[in-house]
Amino acid sequence: MxxxxxxxxxxxxxxxxxxxxxxxxxxxxxxxxxxxxxxxxxxxxxxxxxxxxxxxxxxxxxxxxxxxxxxxxxxxxxxxxxxxxxxxxxxxxxxxxxxxxxxxxxxxxxxxxxxxxxxxxxxxxxxxxxxxxxxxxxxxxxxxxxxxxTIYGLAVIWQRFPYNLAQDQPDYMEFTEVSYDYELEIANMRVIMFERGEKRTWVKHEELHQERGYxxxxxxxxxxxxxxxxxxxxxxxxxxxxxxxxxxxxxxxxxxxx
Ligand SMILES: C[S@@+](CC[C@H](N)C(=O)[O-])C[C@H]1O[C@@H](n2cnc3c(N)ncnc32)[C@H](O)[C@@H]1O
Missing domain, CATH: 3.40.50.150 (Vaccinia Virus protein VP39)
Structure with missing residues (x-):
């Protein structure tokens, strides 16, 4: 496996x-x-x-x-x-x-x-x-x-919201940024996370989520x-x-x- x-x-x-x-x-x-x-x-x-x-x-x-x-x-x-x-x-x-x-x-x-x-x-x-x-x-x-x-979903529907405030909590903020690569038929979504750290500072984390349309x-x-x-x-x-x-x-x- x-x-x-x-x-x-x-x-x-x-x-x-x-x-x-x-x-x-x-x-x-x-x-x-x-x-x-x-x-x-x-x-x-x-x-x-x-x-x-x-x-x-x-x-x-x-x-x-x-x-x-x-x-x-x-x-x-x-x-x-x-x-x-x-x-x-x-x-x-x-x-x-x-x-x-x-x-x-x-x-x-x-x-x-x-x-x-x-x-x-x-x-x-x-x-x-x-x-x-x-x-x-x-x-x-x-x-x-x-x-x-679908490809339409990723290339058109997703792209209607290139930047999105996905979660807005007192101790957590999440933004997503999406784009679409027409050659590879892959949608890229950056998930940008801000968590409240010690002394009320914000700590940033990031992940890349990629989805392919078939x-x-x-x-x-x-x-x-x-x-x-x-x-x-x-x-x-x-x-x-x-x-x-x-x-x-x-x-x-x-x-x-x-
Ligand atoms: C959007 S979430 C959906 C989770 C769940 N099916 C649901 O309906 O809530 C996508 C999930 O796919 C999993 N995933 C992506 N690629 C995978 C792979 N190659 N093998 C197993 N899991 C995978 C991720 O870890 C994640 O948990």
Whole structure:
């Protein structure tokens, strides 16, 4: 198993979890995932959440009675997930690994990967390996469910806010600066964090988050090469609207044939 080589979500982890970001994960837990399971008429017993982050979705799924494994590259994010599971009094198996090159002894009924996480794979080979590895870890008939930012989302929607005051607390200020590299199809987001230090001075930390946009044709080709069958492709997972040219996010449901 390759060692995770990811720098982001170190210092940012606790601020990510304390900020508005996790509202999206709550929405997925409470609305999107239940909606998709009903649509699929599917009741999984075991779930692997790839790039589980601070564990909001993984812990919620465990509270619903699923047997859950959460995998992420960031030890700091996983530590928050562990604490969340302890507070909720549920068991989740946590694994620190790179989602493009992991190997677990178990097989799962369902694998998920939410909230931009696949965009963090900057090489098409890594996206391809992630799909192949997810396929290998699914039981026959199992579903792989994920979302990704589209190229339009990263190149147009993100760029509407090149500078943003993302969090403004008495002891914490967070700014983001985004840009888009059209040649590489990669969005760069500098996360600039100021924390109140001793004697009320401000201490600065910074992380670079890079997300690559993939053409939907390429995503579907890689999924099909991995062996998956496409079941749903949405621009909005609850309204079930088709993916449009100006959709910021794609929602994909694929199945490993039974
Ligand atoms: C925006 S967060 C989403 C977290 C979580 N899925 C959620 O919905 O809250 C992106 C996550 O992807 C993880 N990540 C990025 N690249 C990864 C990789 N190659 N392998 C595993 N995790 C990765 C990061 O550590 C981070 O926790």
């Amino acid at each position: 390759r060692k995770p080589r990811l720098q982001p979500y170190r210092h940012f982890a606790k601020h990510y979890h304390a900020g508005n970001y996790i509202q999206f994960s709550h929405w997925i837990s409470q609305e999107v995932f239940p909606h998709l399971l009903t649509l699929l008429n599917f009741s999984p017993h075991s779930l692997l959440d790839l790039a589980c982050g601070s564990g909001v979705f993984a812990v919620s799924a465990a509270q619903q009675g699923l047997s859950v494994t959460g995998l992420d590259a960031s030890a700091d994010m996983l530590a928050i997930g562990q604490e969340l599971a302890r507070e909720a009094n549920v068991q989740v198996a946590w694994v620190q690994a790179d989602m493009s090159s992991f190997s677990l002894p178990a097989r799962f009924d369902c694998i998920t990967c939410f909230f931009d996480s696949l965009n963090y794979l900057l090489k098409v080979e890594d996206l391809s390996h992630t799909f192949q590895t997810a396929y290998a870890h699914l039981n026959p008939g199992g579903y792989f469910i994920f979302d990704m930012n 053409h939907i044709e390429d995503v579907l080709l890689l999924l099909s090469r991995a062996g998956f069958e496409l079941k749903h492709l949405f621009g909005h997972p609850i309204q079930e609207t088709p993916l449009m040219e100006n959709s910021g996010r794609m929602w994909v449901v694929v199945q490993k044939p039974a």
